Amino acid sequence: MPPERSGIADYSALLLPALRELVDVEVARKGRPPRADVGLYHVGNNPESHAWIVEQLRREPGVVVLHDFVLHHLVAGMTLGRKDGPGYLAAMERDSGVAGRLLGLGVIDGCIPPLWEVRPEDFPLCGEVLDLATGLIVHSRFVAERVRERGYGGSVWHVPHPAWPAPDIAAERLDGGPVIGAFGNLNPSKRVPQLLDAFERFHDSHPDARLLLVGAAAPGFDLAWRIGHEGLQEAVVQVDYVDEERLWALMAGVDVVASLRAPTMGETSGTAIRALTLGKPLVVSDVGWFSELPDDVARKVKPDEREVDALVDALEASTAAAAEMGAAGRALAERHDLRRVADLYVAALEETVGGEAVRDEVLREVSEVAAEVGIAPASAEAAALGRAMDEIEL
Amino acid sequence: MRILVCSPQVPFARGGAEILAERLTHELNEQGHEADLVTMPFKWYPGAKVLTHALMWRMADLTEVDGRRVDLVIGTKFPSYAVKHPNKVVWLVHQFRQAYELDRTELGQFSESDEDRALRRAVQRLDRVALGEARKLGAISQNVADRVKRNLGLDAEVILPPPQQLAFRCDSYDDFVLSVNRLDRAKRIDLLLEAAAADGSMRLVIAGDGPDRERLEEVARRNGLDGRAVFAGRVSEGELADLYATCRGVYYAPVDEDYGMVPYEAFMARKPVVTTRDAGGPLDIVHDRETGLVIEPRAEELARACRFLLDHEEEARAWGNAGRAIAEQVTWERVIAQLLS
Numbered sequence: 199m200p201p202e203r204s205g206i207a208d209y210s211a212l213l214l215p216a217l218r219e220l221v222d223v224e225v226a227r228k229g230r231p232p233r234a235d236v237g238l239y240h241v242g243n244n245p246e247s248h249a250w251i252v253e254q255l256r257r258e259p260g261v262v263v264l265h266d267f268v269l270h271h272l273v274a275g276m277t278l279g280r281k282d283g284p285g286y287l288a289a290m291e292r293d294s295g296v297a298g299r300l301l302g303l304g305v306i307d308g309c310i311p312p313l314w315e316v317r318p319e320d321f322p323l324c325g326e327v328l329d330l331a332t333g334l335i336v337h338s339r340f341v342a343e344r345v346r347e348r349g350y351g352g353s354v355w356h357v358p359h360p361a362w363p364a365p366d367i368a369a370e371r372l373d374g375g376p377v378i379g380a381f382g383n384l385n386p387s388k389r390v391p392q393l394l395d396a397f398e399r400f401h402d403s404h405p406d407a408r409l410l411l412v413g414a415a416a417p418g419f420d421l422a423w424r425i426g427h428e429g430l431q432e433a434v435v436q437v438d439y440v441d442e443e444r445l446w447a448l449m450a451g452v453d454v455v456a457s458l459r460a461p462t463m464g465e466t467s468g469t470a471i472r473a474l475t476l477g478k479p480l481v482v483s484d485v486g487w488f489s490e491l492p493d494d495v496a497r498k499v500k501p502d503e504r505e506v507d508a509l510v511d512a513l514e515a516s517t518a519a520a521a522e523m524g525a526a527g528r529a530l531a532e533r534h535d536l537r538r539v540a541d542l543y544v545a546a547l548e549e550t551v552g553g554e555a556v557r558d559e560v561l562r563e564v565s566e567v568a569a570e571v572g573i574a575p576a577s578a579e580a581a582a583l584g585r586a587m588d589e590i591e592l
Numbered sequence: 593m594r595i596l597v598c599s600p601q602v603p604f605a606r607g608g609a610e611i612l613a614e615r616l617t618h619e620l621n622e623q624g625h626e627a628d629l630v631t632m633p634f635k636w637y638p639g640a641k642v643l644t645h646a647l648m649w650r651m652a653d654l655t656e657v658d659g660r661r662v663d664l665v666i667g668t669k670f671p672s673y674a675v676k677h678p679n680k681v682v683w684l685v686h687q688f689r690q691a692y693e694l695d696r697t698e699l700g701q702f703s704e705s706d707e708d709r710a711l712r713r714a715v716q717r718l719d720r721v722a723l724g725e726a727r728k729l730g731a732i733s734q735n736v737a738d739r740v741k742r743n744l745g746l747d748a749e750v751i752l753p754p755p756q757q758l759a760f761r762c763d764s765y766d767d768f769v770l771s772v773n774r775l776d777r778a779k780r781i782d783l784l785l786e787a788a789a790a791d792g793s794m795r796l797v798i799a800g801d802g803p804d805r806e807r808l809e810e811v812a813r814r815n816g817l818d819g820r821a822v823f824a825g826r827v828s829e830g831e832l833a834d835l836y837a838t839c840r841g842v843y844y845a846p847v848d849e850d851y852g853m854v855p856y857e858a859f860m861a862r863k864p865v866v867t868t869r870d871a872g873g874p875l876d877i878v879h880d881r882e883t884g885l886v887i888e889p890r891a892e893e894l895a896r897a898c899r900f901l902l903d904h905e906e907e908a909r910a911w912g913n914a915g916r917a918i919a920e921q922v923t924w925e926r927v928i929a930q931l932l933s
Contacts, residue, residue: 533745545713552710559640559707564647586650590674591717592643 199225203439205382205468206242206265212360216540221547226254236547241327242266243463245275252276255330261550262331267341267464269327270318278306292325319461324348333550335543337466338487344464353553355546359466361475361534367443371451372435374406376517379452379478381445381469384436385416389458389483389501391424396509398428404517411436412448446472454479454516456509460501462486470496474531477524479516481509494526560592593663593932595620595627596654598672600634600645607774608853609669609685612732612753616666616683619924630654634671637701640711642688646671646718666931667726674722681931682726683751684736686850691715692743693848699778720744730931733851733873751930752876754922755853758829760860762912763837765905768795769866769898770839772832772854775802779846780868782811786891787898789815794898796821796843799835836861841901841908845889848872856922859883859915864908866897883915 199214200207217223224232228250231237237260242248249272255262266272277285283306290302298321304310313321328334328345333353336342342354371377378397384390390411397409411434415421425434440448449455455473459465462485470488473480474495482488484498491498497512499505516523564583565575573579597620599613613629620627632649636642654665654677667673669685690701691712702708723729723746731737731748740748773779781798785808788794798808798821805823812821827835836842842858842865851873855865859877865884867874880886885897901908 538742538745545716548706548709549713549717552706552708553714555707556640556643556710556714560643560647563640563644583647583651586647586676589676590646590650590721592647592714 202247204242204244204247205465206240206244206247208442208468209265209359210240212362212536213540213543216360216536217543219537220540220544226251231258236260236332236551238263238543238547239331240265241269241272242465243269243271245272245279248272249276252327252330255327259330259332261333261335261546262327263335264324264327264331264341264345265337265465267324267344268318268322268462270314270321270323273323273326274312274314289323289326290321293321293323318463322348322464333546335546338464338490340462340486340490341464353546353549355542355549357542357546358534358539359468359471360536360539361471361531363536364475365443365446367447367450369450370444370447372408372410374408374433376404376453377408377410377451378454378456378481378513379410379412379449380456380458381412381449381472382457382467383416384411384413384421385419387459387461389460389505390419390421392501392505392509393456393458394424394428394430394434395506396513397434398430399506399510400513401430401433403514407433409434410448410452412440412445413437414439446476449473449478450476452478453520454481454513456481456513457488458483458499458501458509459488460485462488471531471534474527474534477528479520479523480527481512481516492526492530495523495530557592560587593625594660595625595664595666596630596657596662597627597666597668598630598649598654598675599668600649600670600672601631602634608851611756612685613668615753615756615924616668616927619928623925623928630665630672632672636688636690639707640714642671642711643714643718646674646715646722649674650676664932667722670719671722673726674718680726681728681730682723683730683732683931684723684740684748685732686736687719687740687743688715691719692739716743720746728931728933734876735848735872736850749930750876751927752922753851753853753927754924755856755860755919756829758833758836758857758860760833760857761837762862763834765840765863765908766838767902768797768839769841769843769901770835770858770863771796771798771800771843772835772857773798773800773802773844773846775800775805775808777804779804780889781808783845783868783889783891783894784843785811785815785817785821787894788817788821790891790895791899794820794895794902797824797835797839798822799824799827799832801826832857833861836863839863840905841866841884841898841912843867843894843898844874844878845871845894846874849874855884855915856919859912859919862909862912862916864901864911864915866894866901868894877915877918881911883911883918 200211231254239251239255240263243266273289287299287302290298328350335355335357337359342356401407455478457467457470460483466487480496482496484500497516499508499512597613597617617627617629634645649671654662664679665677667682670688673682694700702712729748730751732753734750737748737750740746788796842863844854845868849872855874855878858865865878867878868889878884887893887897
């Protein structure tokens with residue numbers, strides 16, 4: 199929860215009041231787990247924020263909101279970060295067998311670079327959390343499919359990321375235009391180098407265009423040098439971390455929001471959701487959750503060798519179709535209505551608490567009737583019954 | 593096309609949904625299709641029976657019958673739309689409302705037990721699949737479409753059903769207000785009786801029967817309406833057409849109705865309709881001071897509205913005529929074109 203600065207904290211703060219209108223919610227704090235009928239664990243990839251939540255999950259399994267599918271950074275922090283090399287090796291072996299253990303040894307010995315920095319998506323290390331989860335809430339088909347591939351057999355609820363209500367604020371706009379905005383941490387995985395390259399070319403044909411970068415540059419990521427190298431000192435404006443109100447004001451003042459990333463950890467983007475609420479056209483990377491956005495609200499760019507060319511085209515197309523894309527974005531944001539999302543959360547929790555009894559009752563009645571008319575448990579007819587029950591999620 | 597219309601049946605009960613499914617089947621045949629009605633008994637209690645009865649529909653193989661392919665199935669009311677077919681259209685009469693807006697009301701079914709809460713969610717989950725997989729999702733009113741959007745996030749096209757075929761005509765604007773309804777609490781006949789009591793001289797004819805009749809007759813007696821409120825009971829089609837033809841206006845104000853055929857029938861007889869702001873489906877076509885009067889559900893307001901119609905025949909006539917123009921647009925040709933498009 200805020201004041202922590204993270205997308206998941208913002209998400210939780212948005213959701214909590216709506217959830218409280220439907221069910222009694224006790225907010226767990228580090229070291230002070232409340233008593234409840236069911237635990238709801240928000241798990242993301244940041245060890246500082248989520249290690250204690252996973253530790254509580256170990257003590258008391260419950261429903262996990264899997265904000266990131268890739269938890270390598272979290273697991274590394276909970277193991278190597280605490281001088282627990284064997285723990286990291288066990289997690290790597292669980293994820294990828296003996297090869298994983300050997301790679302883990304390579305990391306510990308310094309023979310290869312940290313995998314959480316260079317190849318986290320290949321070693322998601324989410325196995326323990328999946329084992330502990332009595333049910334999963336995910337925000338994308340992408341993550342739902344990945345967890346099934348990993349053999350997760352419990353209930354998975356696909357719940358959209360809730361949309362913020364449109365705030366009543368005045369836009370803070372840069373001089374010139376079109377203004378392209380990118381919000382969030384500034385680092386290579388947010389494709390900032392590629393965005394700068396693309397913007398430099400976009401700027402050639404739109405001399406008054408501006409690129410607004412809002413967020414802190416990652417340590418070691420020399421943003422100022424890159425901006426100078428592209429000769430964009432006049433056209434690019436960087437603003438460090440801003441509070442929620444200013445974030446909305448700045449976003450309201452741009453013409454297009456670029457929300458790029460690769461590789462994806464299976465996360466959603468609060469920035470993209472805010473942009474939809476404001477009716478801003480989106481340019482996104484064609485990966486994970488972002489690929490699932492409808493084409494009429496987002497231009498999608500594959501993070502491949504043609505990425506910069508495609509980004510230039512996407513900036514051109516989205517500025518040209520800003521009104522139509524913005525309207526479609528607002529309509530989509532309405533489908534991410536906060537009350538509906540909260541109700542879907544409660545559905546997941548209610549099914550977790552009482553679902554087994556319902557499934558047992560359905561199975562008992564169906565199997566009794568099937569037996570009465572001579573359908574044997576291992577017969578083709580029984581299999582057909584099972585398929586029909588699966589299809590309508592009984 | 594070979595088309596199967598799917599509709600559940602509650603034995604010994606017959607209402608608008610059953611009539612609608614039968615009529616759709618008939619009209620499809622009239623338009624040259626080969627259509628038949630498929631029905632199964634529906635019981636929604638106790639426990640998980642509501643789910644196993646949906647499973648019965650899912651298990652029914654309607655892709656072909658007797659070696660001949662079925663081109664299209666049309667699901668209507670819960671749980672008939674759980675049927676599986678590669679070309680499934682749903683014309684949604686209503687979902688299992690106890691799992692949605694009726695939950696935790698006096699008309700609800702599910703208790704606060706963990707199992708009942710999960711059961712309710714299982715119905716919603718089933719709906720999400722069964723309605724979401726339909727090639728086309730239609731709804732019988734804006735109210736039903738709004739609910740499915742609100743409940744499940746699904747978009748449904750509004751396909752309004754035409755009224756039943758009576759010998760609709762307008763003979764006169766006599767000085768009585770007509771109510772045509774099944775007599776149960778949700779239809780809010782009490783409100784009309786209280787309004788008549790408040791007015792002092794208003795005459796009512798209440799057509800229809802139902803479990804609440806005895807109580808309503810007692811309410812009428814208690815309010816001194818003997819002679820002014822006539823409980824006509826279940827009337828024949830001819831008698832109903834006569835009542836529409838001669839009344840001054842029609843009262844129709846159920847709570848959050850899915851659709852409501854009565855306003856269309858009233859309009860076909862060129863009679864205005866008095867309804868309430870919370871009536872749901874009727875608000876699709878009853879527009880205040882255009883085709884009738886739309887009021888808050890309070891007896892004194894209803895008394896004023898009915899009195900206005902009784903005292904202003906010209907307005908009643910004009911609004912009834914305007915209603916007729918709207919109701920005439922709602923035809924079976926149009927319904928079938930929308931369903932098959």
